Amino acid sequence: MALYGPPSGRTHCADGRTLLPSAGHKGPLHSGSQTPIAQWVLRRRALWREPWELEAWVLVRVYDWTAGQRALNKRPAPIEREEVHEEAREAITQQWAEDLASATFGRQTLDAIGPIPKDWLDRRHGCLSLRLVQVLSGYGCLGSYLHWIGREETPQCHHCEAAVDTAKHTLEVCPSWDAPRRTLMSAGGDDLLLPSVIANMLGSAEAWEGVDSFCEIVMSLKEAAECMREDDPLAAPFR
Ligand SMILES: [Zn+2]
16 A cells, blocks of 8 residues: 555645645644655645735734724725735745745755745646655655655665666656656756756646646656555565
8 A cells, every 4th residue: 555645636726726634724734544745745835835824914914004094094095005915925925935945844845946935926826736746845655765764675766777766866867757758848848957847837837737747647657666566475574
């Protein structure tokens, strides 16, 4: 039984749809029924979208300003309120970006989106699927991760001769994924370095879907192969 969540498990969409528990979810984040990657996604979501407390801070700032204006017997125009709202949002986005810069968990992805957090926040397209998150984060059915959590004896790639299988190896060079990689690159994603990939994803819905499709195809095949290794009666006993 693989550990990496349901097939095509959507977690969060830019249009507001959420399929994992929402920010207001009262349940435990570390339930035994949640896979490690699902727990990781839940923790990361607090950084990948503006925390609701920060949104609330913006509304409080606008409310205070409006109350101050009324105390002066002024009736601010809607456009003035909108300007105050934008200023407050930019201030809190800056603070959010500074918080991201000092975070230590999920560093690979944070480094990639770090220079463009406002674009990430303001995007109007792009769902985060579990398999997309696995590749962006490196936390998934990858040799290095499986080795790190003690499920594999070595970090090797099971799909080529590479001694270490990482998200970077899977995305950029593993020859087993040449076909889906060609499809990805033919859609304009010819630079496969993670910061470039994320910049492309933010650039268009088509580019986002292209990367998402690559991750779905490749990670589902890697998970299927891992299931076969798990079912192998000759597998290492610590698996
Ligand atoms: Zn490989």
